[in-house]
Amino acid sequence: MAPESLNPHVSVDCVVFGFEFGKLDVLLIERNMEFEGCEYHDLKLPGDLVRKNEDLDTAASRVLSELTGLDNIYLKQFQAIGSPTRLKRLPRDMVWLKSINHPEEIVVTVAYYSLINIDQDKASNFTLQSNARWYAVSEVKELAFDHLSILHQALKVLRTDLNLNPIAFELLPPKFTLRQLQQLYEVILGVNFDKRNFRKKISNMPFIIPIDEKQVNVSHKPAQFYNFNRKVYNKTQKNSF
C-alpha cells in the first residue's frame, strides 16, 4: 500500500470478542520486534490506517476480513479516541511504529467491536492469520499503545448492549436451556448469578418461552428447552415512548 493512499492520521481498531460456553475471548495480534537489543513479543488489537478511498466501516471490515478470512461480520463503531499521547505511552511502541514506516504522527483511532460465537458454524470457516489468536479476556493484562483501555471500553459497551438488545439470543442455539442462558450472561458480564434469582428474572421476560422438548441422553435430570420469541420481544420494547 503506497503511503499516499493512506490517511496517516486516522486508523480503525477492532475488538473482536469470541464467545464460547465457559469463556469470553478476544482476538489479538502478536507483535514481534526488537527493542533495546532484545527480541520482544507482545499483543495488540487488530487495526490499520484508513485508506483514502474507503469509509470507516469499510476499513474495519477489511481489517477483520484480512485477519480471519470472514466477510459480513457485524461490527459496531463505539468510540473515536484521539488523545495526542495515545501512541506514545511506551518507548517500544514508538520504535515499532518506525520499523513499519508508520508516519508516527497523531493518529485518531475509531474503535469497533464485534461478537462471534466461536462454537457455531462460522468458526469452522475461520482461517486466522498466523500471528492472530484468541485470548481469554480475563487474562489480558497488557497491550500495545492504549489498546488495553480500548478493550475495556469495548467490554463496557458490550455489557450495556447485552442488557439493552437481544444479542444474547444470537449467540445461543435456537433451543437452549436456562442454564446455557445463565452461563452466557455470567461469561459476558463477568459475574455469578444465584440460580433462583436468575430464573425469577427470566420469568419476567415473556419472550423466553418454554417449548415442548427436553434434553435427551444426559446423565442428569433432562432440562427444559426454551425459545427466544422475537415478536413478543418487539412488543415488550414498545413500552418506552
Added chain:
Amino acid sequence: MAPESLNPHVSVDCVVFGFEFGKLDVLLIERNMEFEGCEYHDLKLPGDLVRKNEDLDTAASRVLSELTGLDNIYLKQFQAIGSPTRLKRLPRDMVWLKSINHPEEIVVTVAYYSLINIDQDKASNFTLQSNARWYAVSEVKELAFDHLSILHQALKVLRTDLNLNPIAFELLPPKFTLRQLQQLYEVILGVNFDKRNFRKKISNMPFIIPIDEKQVNVSHKPAQFYNFNRKVYNKTQKNSF
C-alpha cells in the same frame, strides 16, 4: 492558528440542540461566501479541525465555548464519519474550503451532540457569536457538506437516549406538570401523544411522583405538580441483568 498545529484530517462537529417549550432548536452557523460570481449564504454545524495538542472531547468543548461563551456544557460523542466524499457533495463547499485555507483533504469528523434548555438560567449567559443562531430543527432542510445527515443522526441518537436515560427531567423544572412532560416528549420525539395513553404510561413509572402542590394563578383548572425521584429511578434500572 498555524496550520502545522492542526490535524488536517480530523475535525469535530457539534450538534447543539436547544429545548424550549413548544420547539426543538439547533445551533447553526451562517456561512457567507462568493460562489460563481454571486453572494451566497447558507448554514453549517459548528465545528473545527482538531489541534494536535488536544483530544477530541477538548476540541468539541472548545468549539462550543468559542461559539457560546459557555464552558462545562455536556457533549456526547455519538459517531465518527469518514466517507471519502463527505466534503465534496456541493461545488460551493469546495470553493469555501479553499477560501479559508482548508487543506481540502479527506477529513474524518467526530460528531458530538448536546442538549440545552434555552429557557433556563444558563441561556441568560449565552453570548452567541454574531454568525450563530438557533433554528427550529423541523425547518432545517439543507446544510453544508454532509451536515444535514449528521443532524438527522444526532436527532436519532437524542431520541433513543431520551427513552433510555432520564434526560427529560434535566430539561424540566424541579416541579413540573404532566402536560409539560408530555410536551417535552412530543417536541423531542416529533410526535403527538393521546393525553390518556400518555398518562397511562406515566402511571407505570414509579419515579414520577405527585407532590402536595398545584399550579396557582392559572385561568384553567390548576394542574398537579410532579417530581422526578432519582433514587426510585435508579432502583427500577436494576431490573436488567
